[in-house]
Amino acid sequence: MTATLSLPAPAKLNRMLHITGQRADGYHELQTLFQFLDHGDRLDFTLRDDAAIHLAPAIEGVPAESNLIMRAARLLSEAAVARGQVASSNDLPGVDIRLKKVLPMGGGLGGGSSDAATTLLALDHLWKLELDLDTLAELGLALGADVPVFVRGFSAWAEGIGERLEPAPLDTPWFVVIHPGIEVATPAVFGHPQLTRSSPAISMARALQGGRNDCEVVVRTLYPAVADALDWLDQFGTARLTGTGACVFCAFDDARQASKVLGRLDSERPTWHAFMARGCNLSPLHAALASA
Numbered sequence: 001m002t003a004t005l006s007l008p009a010p011a012k013l014n015r016m017l018h019i020t021g022q023r024a025d026g027y028h029e030l031q032t033l034f035q036f037l038d039h040g041d042r043l044d045f046t047l048r049d050d051a052a053i054h055l056a057p058a059i060e061g062v063p064a065e066s067n068l069i070m071r072a073a074r075l076l077s078e079a080a081v082a083r084g085q086v087a088s089s090n091d092l093p094g095v096d097i098r099l100k101k102v103l104p105m106g107g108g109l110g111g112g113s114s115d116a117a118t119t120l121l122a123l124d125h126l127w128k129l130e131l132d133l134d135t136l137a138e139l140g141l142a143l144g145a146d147v148p149v150f151v152r153g154f155s156a157w158a159e160g161i162g163e164r165l166e167p168a169p170l171d172t173p174w175f176v177v178i179h180p181g182i183e184v185a186t187p188a189v190f191g192h193p194q195l196t197r198s199s200p201a202i203s204m205a206r207a208l209q210g211g212r213n214d215c216e217v218v219v220r221t222l223y224p225a226v227a228d229a230l231d232w233l234d235q236f237g238t239a240r241l242t243g244t245g246a247c248v249f250c251a252f253d254d255a256r257q258a259s260k261v262l263g264r265l266d267s268e269r270p271t272w273h274a275f276m277a278r279g280c281n282l283s284p285l286h287a288a289l290a291s292a
């Protein structure tokens, strides 16, 4: 009998995001609070009798070899070879990976990064490599700045480019998340001359009291649809951008309030995609793996 490991790849929100500097290689130094949502993609992993790695269905516009899932699988198999755990990647069993894509791409919800982290942890488990989370997070960082937090699996205060992580005791409200139907190019935002790059560094305790997203001003200018979504959601509380957008979110004390706002969206802005989800401080991926 072939066993399938079915795991979530949750979304993240940046509850706040300050840009405190820029490194010599062009990457920006951030201070951000990451929190997971109980909403995201799902990946099924089934071992094969040969050594091939297959992913289906394909994501339109993303060639298989550029898909972060395939890149994560290859990176992990190369690491197993480099560490002498197997002589060649052909000695590892192949795997069929099925992706149920739920999260919008270029949405600031970290979907691709989360898929990559789920793949690293799933294949580490199925290939019985037993790499520790430090090693997997370091491998993940090579795939994207947001991968380490998904590998580690706890809500976090992040510094550096997102790789220095400390657990953060965040509240766990319900969120309404709106995707205004456009894709934001992260490099266009980080490359913009008007981006704030010199916010003073603050403590995590201060950030937990509330903060802004420094990308918001530039994203509002470049993408009027995002500005519209922020302004609409601001009627109900404090609307924020996650990452570099395009998604915006607002926190609510209970599910009833969140669902009322979703109802208003249906009638007032039927072309936007939106969902509600609960914030969680332990990643649903780690919760699922603990019982795998």
Ligand SMILES: C[C@](O)(CO)[C@H](O)COP(=O)(O)OP(=O)(O)OC[C@H]1O[C@@H](n2ccc(N)nc2=O)[C@H](O)[C@@H]1O
Pocket: 014, 026, 027, 028, 029, 030, 032, 108, 113, 143, 144, 145, 146, 147, 160, 161, 162, 186, 187, 190, 243, 244
């Ligand atoms: C904005 C955040 O979503 C916050 O969580 C992330 O920092 C972005 O992470 P990501 O989408 O995984 O981004 P990456 O794929 O690593 O980087 C995309 C591009 O954005 C720019 N970039 C990204 C992250 C960062 N801290 N500084 C940057 O300047 C770089 O030009 C980079 O080439």
Ligand SMILES: Nc1ncnc2c1ncn2[C@@H]1O[C@H](COP(=O)(O)OP(=O)(O)OP(=O)(O)O)[C@@H](O)[C@H]1O
Pocket: 059, 062, 066, 067, 068, 069, 104, 105, 106, 107, 108, 109, 110, 111, 112, 113, 115, 116, 144, 146, 186, 243, 244, 245, 246
């Ligand atoms: N498995 C994947 N899922 C989504 N995007 C992928 C995947 N693999 C590669 N990509 C590429 O990565 C890009 C960014 O996708 P992603 O969904 O991670 O954006 P994002 O939510 O804005 O991420 P972040 O919050 O990390 O900036 C996509 O436009 C796509 O070209």
